[in-house]
Amino acid sequence: MGFFDRFLNRAPQGPLPTLADLLEARGLPADLPGLEALVPAFEAHRDAPGRESWAEAVAVTHRAGLPLPPPWEEVQDRLFPELVPAWRAEREGRWHRLFVEGLFQRVRLDDMAVPAAWMRLWDQSETEVHDLALENLRHRTEGAFERLPSGIYRGPWHDGHDAARLLLPEVWDGLFRDQHPFLAIPTPGLLLAAPQVLLPKLMEAVGKALSEGAPLLQAAVLERIGEHLVPARIQEPHPMSGPQREFKQLDQLEAIRTQERDLDPALGRPAPVGLLKTQQGKSLTVATWVAGAPALLPEADLVAFTTAEGEPLGIYWRQSLPRLSEIRGELVEIWGPRRVRHEGFPDAEQLARLECFATGEQMKAMQAQGGRPQPKAPAAPAGGFATQPVPSLPRHLQGAGLGMQDGD
Template identity: 30%
Template sequence: MGFFDSLFLCKPPPDRFAAHFIAAARRQGFEGRLEFNADEFRLEHGRNAFFNLHNAYRAYCETRGAQRDKALHSFVATLCSSGQATPALLSEAGPMLRPLIRSRSLIDEIRLHHMRTEGDASSFQAACLPFGDDCVILLAVDYPETTSTLLNGPSASWQLTLDQALRIAADNLRDHTAEAFVQVAQGVYQGAWSDGYEASRALLPDVLQRVPVRGRPVFMLPTREVLLVTGDQDEAGQLHMVELSLQASRQGRTISPAMFRYGPADAWHAAHAVPSGPDVSHFVPAGAQAARHLAHLKRLYQKEEYDTQKAAIDRLNEHAGAGVFLASYLLYGQQDDPVASFSVATWTCGVDTSLPRTDRIALVRPDADDAPGKTRVVAWQQALALLGDLVEEEALYPVRYRVRTFPDESRLALLDEAG
């Protein structure tokens, strides 16, 4: 084996990985059209359908040996299930229904793709319910080899509402949930079912309530395959949980960087999950170190989401001839303190711009020669408070803000330079 061949075994070039993925899909029985779109690093198939390769490529490159084959098989199985017909009879589909928790950004990514391929997103309505601020609950059918997500919700022939179908799905998941939490760090437990529904078991508060943690459970869903739980009275456990989530995010299909907690104990449904899902909110650790690590993890996830969003909207704008500039989500850190990160977006005078939400804004006036200077970096919160009339929130997730008019010198002077 040559030196470069051995390198490819560690991290193949994207086009070679795509070819390898297609070959694996063919071996697994996928017979439809599969075309590799190198610019967007995705496979296009069926009628305006696509399969992103980013997560599969990352998982493949981060693993070795049998784990690498297992990771590839999992993603290929997901692709192969896309053409599987949904059972027409509720009697057949009912026992196979499962609930899924997915990132909210995934839904908007699909909406943007629909807009680009169909020219109008009004016909795209994903059937989902919110889970916290950054996730959604979807309905799925569990097949022996894979899971088929029902973006349109339950089949009309079942005569069920989404709430009713999710109740059945949650009960099914509970019936397949044995006690399977293992301690992976001091005070931190991880679900070990190995069936692809680990994160979705956050919809079963009674299951997490039985984990022997200090205080009430708080949990994280860094990827679809990882559910971590610790206690709200365990500061060290919370720090360990964030560190484990960062490790998980490098390999799995990401969901959320947030730490969650359930609502008041008297609102819990110990016997059954409520149809719309349990009452959850984001939890902020009391410990300063855990809070810093969690904030850094959130920025890493936001960077990935905004990069994906920007690429999709740039393609839309190019096709439509729109002149708006989508500012990038820029992430900076310190070499001696990796979690001391901060995000920045650039707002340039005279440029119609769409800004991501960042920690700071770099206000740039290329031709300036007065007191505020050419570039003034300010805190996002202060800028929004003093310049809010110039900022228009856009209907996107993650959120963006349209800015068409640049503030004048007198208003710039009111803003403090960010340290």
């Protein structure tokens, strides 16, 4: 009886905090656009912690500069999943969940990615919202894959959600019985699939899609290993290892180029990054470090050094930079790819300590070629290196050759 005595004699709960009081405590006006329609969801909370949490979700949404969502009853059939690169999920800060390496899944309401605070305002768990979005997509996924003349398969829906259907394995899992499947989602509106024997055709289709200028989702091709999807691990000497490497580099370039827009100009000058190809056909990323201002250096295979006037000083392997202990870098706090801020600039003696890829004269010859298509294969400068056009480069990344600045 002791338990029931404590229950029956419990002191009555005090008055619940009002929404006006909770908003005032957070410095928020009581007439926020869209708030009135959400008040019933607030009043459904019959405990103080629940109301505090709900009001905090309003504050988080407002501080982020986002609108309040429509009521849950109005949005349930308008929620759909989407896939985005990891860097974009981190940059935009909306609710996201890991799907595969380099890709995150989110939920969209019409044209906007749903933030976690909205789910709290709807009193729905992340899993419930995500599962409903998947079910909505499943209901509008009818029809079979189209077989293209090349032999690969393309999703037939063309509604902007094709890539998101990678989240529905029942849609694509049975395409190739007893064959190793590869899949690609170069743009949000495109889902491509091919068996291993047609991997070259799949790579060709990805390159074509990227060259048409649609927004890049992920260039790198995926493969299914057991029950899991992973970025395709195509190793040399497989003939498709080169294209897959280039596609991964294009994904890296997309992140780096976008990141440049969010860097504080007061920190220094972002080092532009481009691609070059060796005479042996291997593509490498190269960041250009220009003297005269602090450099914000992203991770790349190579670093090209120039004077403030643009005079080439040589190209060196980035992994040898730690040899310059007197020019230490400071990690920049920024989303996405790692960047290091360097205030100094190496002199000739210090450059000589680095592992050389190309001398200043060889670098100048590469710049003269500019990575542009030539009427015939360009002659390699002494040392055997020549820039080559990378055919899979999307339009908005074209001009990213060695020593060329971003035109944005």
